[in-house]
Every structure is written in C-alpha cells, then in structure tokens.
Amino acid sequence: MGEPLLRVEKLSTHFHTRRGVVKAVEDVSFSLAPGKILGLVGESGSGKSMTAFSIMGLIDPPGRVVGGRILLGGRDLRLLGPEAMRQIRGDRIAMIFQDPMMTLNPVLRVDTQMIEAIQAHADVSRAAALERARDALARVGIASPAERLSAYPHQFSGGMRQRVAIAIALLNQPELIIADEPTTALDVTIQGQILFEMQKLARESGTALIWITHDLSLIAGLADEVCVMYAGRIVEQGSVDEVLDAPLHPYTQGLIASVPSRGRRGEALHQIPGMTPSLLDLPAGCAFRERCSRADGACAQDPALSSPVAGRQVRCFHPLIQETIA
Amino acid sequence: MTAFVIRRLLQSVLVLALMSLLVFVGVYAIGNPVDILINPQADQADIARAIAALGLDKPLAEQYLIFLRQALAGDLGKSFTYDVPALQLILERMPATLELALTATGIAVLLGIPLGLWAGLAPDSWAGKLITTGSILGFSLPTFWVGLVLIMVFAVELGWLPSNGRGPTTELFGVPVSFLSWEGIRHLILPAINLALFKLSLIIRLTRAGTREALLQDYVKFARAKGLTNLRVVGVHVLKNIMIPIVTVIGLEFGSVIAFAIVTESIFAWPGMGKLIIDSINVLDRPVIVAYLLVIVGLFILINLAVDIVYSLLDPRVRISEAKA
Amino acid sequence: MMQREQTPLARIASDFGQSKLALCGLAMLTAILLIALFAPLLSPQDPYDLAQLDVQDSRLPPGSKSGSGLTFWLGSDDQGRDILSGIFYGLRISLMVGVASTLAAVIIGLALGLAAAYFGGRTDGLIMRIVDIQLSFPAILIALILLALLGQGIGKTIFALIMVQWAYYARTVRATALIERRKEYIEAALCLALPPARIVFRHLLPNCLPPLMVIATVQVASAIALEATLSYLGIGVPITEPSLGLLIKNGFDYMLSGKYWISFFPGIALVLTIVSINLVADQLRDALNPRLQQ
Numbered sequence: 001m002g003e004p005l006l007r008v009e010k011l012s013t014h015f016h017t018r019r020g021v022v023k024a025v026e027d028v029s030f031s032l033a034p035g036k037i038l039g040l041v042g043e044s045g046s047g048k049s050m051t052a053f054s055i056m057g058l059i060d061p062p063g064r065v066v067g068g069r070i071l072l073g074g075r076d077l078r079l080l081g082p083e084a085m086r087q088i089r090g091d092r093i094a095m096i097f098q099d100p101m102m103t104l105n106p107v108l109r110v111d112t113q114m115i116e117a118i119q120a121h122a123d124v125s126r127a128a129a130l131e132r133a134r135d136a137l138a139r140v141g142i143a144s145p146a147e148r149l150s151a152y153p154h155q156f157s158g159g160m161r162q163r164v165a166i167a168i169a170l171l172n173q174p175e176l177i178i179a180d181e182p183t184t185a186l187d188v189t190i191q192g193q194i195l196f197e198m199q200k201l202a203r204e205s206g207t208a209l210i211w212i213t214h215d216l217s218l219i220a221g222l223a224d225e226v227c228v229m230y231a232g233r234i235v236e237q238g239s240v241d242e243v244l245d246a247p248l249h250p251y252t253q254g255l256i257a258s259v260p261s262r263g264r265r266g267e268a269l270h271q272i273p274g275m276t277p278s279l280l281d282l283p284a285g286c287a288f289r290e291r292c293s294r295a296d297g298a299c300a301q302d303p304a305l306s307s308p309v310a311g312r313q314v315r316c317f318h319p320l321i322q323e324t325i326a
Numbered sequence: 327m328t329a330f331v332i333r334r335l336l337q338s339v340l341v342l343a344l345m346s347l348l349v350f351v352g353v354y355a356i357g358n359p360v361d362i363l364i365n366p367q368a369d370q371a372d373i374a375r376a377i378a379a380l381g382l383d384k385p386l387a388e389q390y391l392i393f394l395r396q397a398l399a400g401d402l403g404k405s406f407t408y409d410v411p412a413l414q415l416i417l418e419r420m421p422a423t424l425e426l427a428l429t430a431t432g433i434a435v436l437l438g439i440p441l442g443l444w445a446g447l448a449p450d451s452w453a454g455k456l457i458t459t460g461s462i463l464g465f466s467l468p469t470f471w472v473g474l475v476l477i478m479v480f481a482v483e484l485g486w487l488p489s490n491g492r493g494p495t496t497e498l499f500g501v502p503v504s505f506l507s508w509e510g511i512r513h514l515i516l517p518a519i520n521l522a523l524f525k526l527s528l529i530i531r532l533t534r535a536g537t538r539e540a541l542l543q544d545y546v547k548f549a550r551a552k553g554l555t556n557l558r559v560v561g562v563h564v565l566k567n568i569m570i571p572i573v574t575v576i577g578l579e580f581g582s583v584i585a586f587a588i589v590t591e592s593i594f595a596w597p598g599m600g601k602l603i604i605d606s607i608n609v610l611d612r613p614v615i616v617a618y619l620l621v622i623v624g625l626f627i628l629i630n631l632a633v634d635i636v637y638s639l640l641d642p643r644v645r646i647s648e649a650k651a
Numbered sequence: 652m653m654q655r656e657q658t659p660l661a662r663i664a665s666d667f668g669q670s671k672l673a674l675c676g677l678a679m680l681t682a683i684l685l686i687a688l689f690a691p692l693l694s695p696q697d698p699y700d701l702a703q704l705d706v707q708d709s710r711l712p713p714g715s716k717s718g719s720g721l722t723f724w725l726g727s728d729d730q731g732r733d734i735l736s737g738i739f740y741g742l743r744i745s746l747m748v749g750v751a752s753t754l755a756a757v758i759i760g761l762a763l764g765l766a767a768a769y770f771g772g773r774t775d776g777l778i779m780r781i782v783d784i785q786l787s788f789p790a791i792l793i794a795l796i797l798l799a800l801l802g803q804g805i806g807k808t809i810f811a812l813i814m815v816q817w818a819y820y821a822r823t824v825r826a827t828a829l830i831e832r833r834k835e836y837i838e839a840a841l842c843l844a845l846p847p848a849r850i851v852f853r854h855l856l857p858n859c860l861p862p863l864m865v866i867a868t869v870q871v872a873s874a875i876a877l878e879a880t881l882s883y884l885g886i887g888v889p890i891t892e893p894s895l896g897l898l899i900k901n902g903f904d905y906m907l908s909g910k911y912w913i914s915f916f917p918g919i920a921l922v923l924t925i926v927s928i929n930l931v932a933d934q935l936r937d938a939l940n941p942r943l944q945q
Contacts, residue, residue, distance in 0.1 A: 058551060089553035090553030095551040102544035108563070116558065459672070462929055466876070467925065467926070468876040468896075468922075470884075471879075474918060585795075604884055604886075619796060623788075
C-alpha cells in the first residue's frame, strides 16, 4: 500500500461575505491511496464541491482556504505558488464538473479545448496533441472521433459532452481525478454507462478517483471508501460496505433509509425531518442536532471525530454503535 | 450562408423603399413642397415654371413615382445655396466624414477593449476604478462640451493643435484623405478624439461588464481546472465570448458615430456631411436636407446588414443553425 | 431556515450605499434639483429682466463687480448678464425639458409596450416593427430631422425628445412584460377571468417598473445632454428661454479670445448635472442586478 497519494488534513475554507462568515468546509480530513475510489456524499450545500475546489486551488474571493494541509505525494499544495499550482491542475489532478454544457466553452471547438489542455503542460506539437485528443475520445467511447473534434460543444448530446469532459480529464494521465457530480445532469441509462466506464478506466490506469455525489446508491457499486458530509463537516467515514451496512451517524442512516427500495414497497417514503441549516446561521454544537431523534443536551457541544469502531470515524455523541454489535 | 445574405439584402431593399416613402410623405405631403424644392427667392414666373416642371400639380401617387424615378437616376434636387445637385454635394463631403468616423472608431476599439478588460479583471484596484469612473464621465459628458474643452486646452492654452478645419489631403484610391500627412494628422487628432470619447466609454463599459460576467461562468473555472495560464483563459476563453456582443455593438454604433460627427464637425469646422447638414438646416436649404436623409438612411441599412453578416460569422451557434435552416 | 431578512428596499438601499461615489452623486443631484426649483429666489440677478442689465457690464471676468455693485461670481456675458444667474435659470430649462420629455416618453412607451405584450399578434408585430426601425437610427439624427421640419421652440424640442425616447421604453417594457406574462400567476389570473385592465395594471405593471426606473433615470441625463447638443447646434430651444446648451453656444465665439467663462461655467453646470444623474443610475443598476449578486 504505502504512502497515500492524497492526504487532506483539517481542511477549512471560509467565505467572508457581507452578511457573515460562511464555513463552507470545516475540519475535513481524509486520505486516498493510488488507484482507490473515494465517494464524497452529501446534500447540496454540504461542502463537497467546495472541498474539491479547495484541493484544486480554485476558491475565489470572498472565499479562502483558512486552515489545514493538502498533501499530494507528500507535498503541501497550500504552500505552492500560483504557477506551481497551475502546473498541477489538469496534469497531476484533473477535475470533471457537473454540467458539461456550462463547462465547455460554447464558442470554441472541441479540439481547441482539448489541445490547449495538453499544450498547457507539455511542449507538444499541435499534430501530436490532436492525435492524443483523438485517442482520448476513442477511449471514452465516442464514435468517429476525428470528425467530432472539429465540432462545437452544442452539437453534442449531454452524455457525449460529459464523455468529452472525461476525455479531457484523462489527457495528461493524472494521478487523481475529482469528479463533481458528473452524472447528475444526465439520463439514468447514460449515467450507468459512464459510471461503469469511469470505474474501468480508474482500475486500468491506476488513477485515484474522488466521486462527489448526493446519491448514496451510486456510491454503493462504485467506491472503496466513503465520506459523508453535512453542513461543511465530515460526519462519517469508512469503507463503503461497512458504512452502508451499518451506519454509525444518524444522518447517514437517514440517507440510507431515504433511498426507495424494492424490499420496502408500499411503505411510506422515509424522510429526514427538518431542513439543512443555512451555513450563515449554524446552530451551536452538532449541526444535525435539530433534525436528529437521538439528540440531547450533550449535543449542544461541537462533536469531534471519534473512532468507536476500528477503521471508521464518526462525528457524533450518540453513534449507532449498539446496532453494529450484533 | 448565401441564402441568408440574399434574404437580408431583400429585406434591406424593402426597408429602403419604405424609408423613401416616409421621407417623401414628410416632404411633399406634410411640408410645403414649393418651399422645399423651389428656391423661395425665385420670382412668380420661375415658380410657376418650376411647379410644372416638377410635376407638383399632379396627383400625389404620380409625384411619388416621379420622385422615385429621379432618385434612382441620382437626381435629388439642387441645393439652394450652392446651386449644384444636392447628392453631389453630399458625396463630395462624405470622405471627410468617413475618415473622421473611422479614425474615431479605431481609437475607441483599440483603447476601449484593453482598458475594459483591465477594469473587468481588477474592478477593485485603483486602475480599475479609475477606468470605470473615466468611462462614466466619457459616457455622460456631452460631446460638444468635451470638444470645447479640448479646443480650450490644446488649441488656445497650449497651442499644440489646430482648432478647426481639415488638413491638406492626398488622393488614396481616388478618395481624398488627410491622414497621410503630418499636418493632416494634426488636424485630425482633436476631432477624432472628441468623436471617439463616447464610443470609447461605451466599449469600456461593455467590455468590463462582459468580462465580469464571463469570469463567473463555469467554463472559466473549468479552463483554470485544466491548468491553463491566466493569459490564455482571459485572452482566448473570455475574450472570444465577450467579443460577439461587443462587435455587434461596435458595428451598430458606427452609424451613430456618423450621426454624432454632425456635432464634432460643427465644433471643429470639419468639412464633412455633418457640417453641411447643420448649415443647411440653418439656412433652410431643404433639397440638401432631403438628400442627406436618404443617403444616411441608405448608409444605415447597409451598416445593419454588414453587422448581421459579421455576427453570424462570429457566433458558431447562429451560423450552424442558419445552415441547417 | 433562520436568516436575517432585509426587506428588498433596505437591501437595495444598503447595496446602493456601498459606493461613496454614488452617494456623492446623489448629494450633488439633490443640490442641483433644489437650485433649479428655487432659481428665482437664489439668483443674484434676474438675467431676463432687461431693466437690470447694463451693456457696460458685458464680458467681465469672474469676480468683477457690476456698475450697480453686484458681484459677477462667474463673470458676465456679452450682454452684461450674470453668468451664475444665467446658469440657475438655464438649469431650470434644461432639467424641465429633460424630465418632461422622459416622463412623457415613459408613459407612452409603457402603454405601447404593455399593449404589445398583452395583445400579442398583429398589434405586437406592428408596434415592434416601428420600434425596431426607429431604434436602428441614432437619437440625434431623429431629433435633427424632426426639428429641421418643425423649427425651433421649447415645446417642439420636448416633442422631438419624446419621439426619440419612447421606442426604447416600449421595447424594454414589452420584453419584461412578456416574461411576466408567461409566469404562472398571470395564467392563474386569466383562469379566474379577471378583466384585462386589472391584470395589466395590478399584475404586469408593478413587475415591469423596476428596470424601467433605472433606465428612465439614465435617460433623463441623456435627454438633457441631447437637448443641450441640439440647442448648441442652434436647433433646439429659442434664445428667449435659454437652456445650458444655448448659453454655451453664446459663449463659444469668445473662447478663442480668452473669455472662456461665458461658455465654460454653464458647461460645468451641465456636466455636473449629467454626471451626478449617471452616477446614481449606475449604482442603482448594480444594486438591482440579480446576476451580480453572490
């Protein structure tokens, strides 16, 4: 196994807006070994995208990474200057965004957008870069790639555009790919295909993958490890099988229970009562307190991450341990 | 693509015909055609002869057809003041106005886009704020007042540049231009800057707003995530996206530059079409007014057409959907 | 969700107050409006009362005293009139023409834009054709043509300015109204068989007003500038009721001989008016623009 590829330690990203400080990411820590897939799960506003952008160094003012370390192969990315960080982006770490229509520039051709990604990191001729682009498109399953290259993004369907985005991510053979809800905007059938292909590509090339999603069921078949985020913090962490079979945090349990399942046909759909708190106005103590059936006076304090079971972490004063001791 | 051009050309001809009708109605039916087409200082006998010759005693519809026929043949009446065909007068003055307008537009574009980009990329820096304030000033200050100040400062106080007139001209492809000589340029500078100011401010504001909006878009974040340099992100991704609306505006506004040249030409006594029309209005030389209207309308229609074509060339989404249509 | 809620008005006001410049503009504008309103009370001299004028006082530099002991703070013009007073009265005319024409143009544009959006079909097509054709020509040209045909005069100038502006409002109102019309609450109102007038006035109208207000504010400045330009060219207001533009024109010939004040100070007054209106309008637009909210 050896040294993890990526180690994030106590990462915190705050936004200083006129209406107050938004702690979008607070005290987030996880590590990822080469070739492994990590699922980052949470609702909108839980901080998962912000975590990704923090790692990439793409947080714009009024946001700022205010604490923690981001170690890529042992080097702290936060200590790097802008030019050094630029060289890492797209080369050692690549990112796939959620909506490919908005992320591909509509007025530039696809080949332009792929070639520039290559030429930004290596002194490669246009012809050579074009060939690499063509191969990358073929790898992600796009037919007649040569023609497709001279087209514009709006001439592609949604699924194909996302494949293009994946191809771009793979161009420079990165060590890590961060995929931010890449299939949310796509049809279910395409979703399945892309998931399968991403998993295959990751295994084949030994690239580590962080898959960000709000859909817990996606993670089940895809990831090795999972981090559950809520209101900017990690509330549970562990291997996928263990977390899904026996969740420790009430929120995780609520998420799992909310997924409609064939086995419970005819039952009322489960809901976690209440709403996600606004990050501007977080209640003191555990952020999940107001919606949790297990909350009591102790929860008015900020819970720290603890490890009640080996290999797993949870941020809760009342983890669901009883249930796991069967 | 050709189908598109032909369609637009036909539309343009239609609009031109419509405008000629409007001008005709404005002059013949609303105004007093006798005053407009016949020199009021002519004596009775001449007037009677002119009326017959111009067919003013015929029904309106017939008069319009005669007007059209004459207009198509290039005859738009004779100037009262100069006693030469009005159209000829205008065409003689056109190169001066076009030279001024093109120089002004050039200044506005070459300065405006870089300054606007700078202000958009760093809106809170002192430079960004300075540029923004400057553009607000340039936009709001009336052109004629700026011209006055320019004359006051550069011509009267400092004596560096002449305050009126056009410099010596030389022939370029048969058209007299003045920018080929230093003396000509000296005369061109102040009026061109004056005329450019409004447009410059407009371009700065548009570019700045466009840049600020573009920077918030996902494709910019994605481009940076690919590890592209800032230079490339701004110079290629952002610029190409904001150029489309900006070029459209520049093109459409070119017509208004020509219109505003009226003011600049008056202040600096620049011998172009604009000065001609003002002088004509003041002495009621109506045939020139009518001829000027038609020429300007024609010019505008041409400009609008050119802009539409250029726009479709720039925006691939428009071009491809037109091709499919 | 617990959140500190500001009323929309308070938020707009606080967003507006973000810019010191805009606040300065607002202060300046208020001062100018007050001067214009109370010109007869504030002016040292009534420049149109011929009995008060003495041609011996003509073309005196700023700070000089007249024969009757009056100080010409900004100098006097070729007829012995106090420039400062002339500016106060000129501001009145300039502002009146600008505001009156904008107001009338807004009303006409509002009516036609709403009509086009509400009735759709042929009415819409016809109105918009006219609007498009008119908007493809620059304002100054249209005003020029109209005044060339009609002649000089305040009323005619106001008319020309109205004709120049209405099309822009009509198009803006129509665009906003069309968006609103498609919204569900209008469908609901239609289902309830509310009378058309009520739908238009109670529902469509209030939603079209905010963008209109920003535009109208800017346009007042443009109208003032346009009137000044037209008067400067000699085709706007008559000499008997000079606006700032005409004052500037009168002084132009004296500029080259060094008597700059006759043109310069009215020019400054004009510029301050226009700039302050634009500063206010600009910040107002930013404060109301949803796309720049974070």
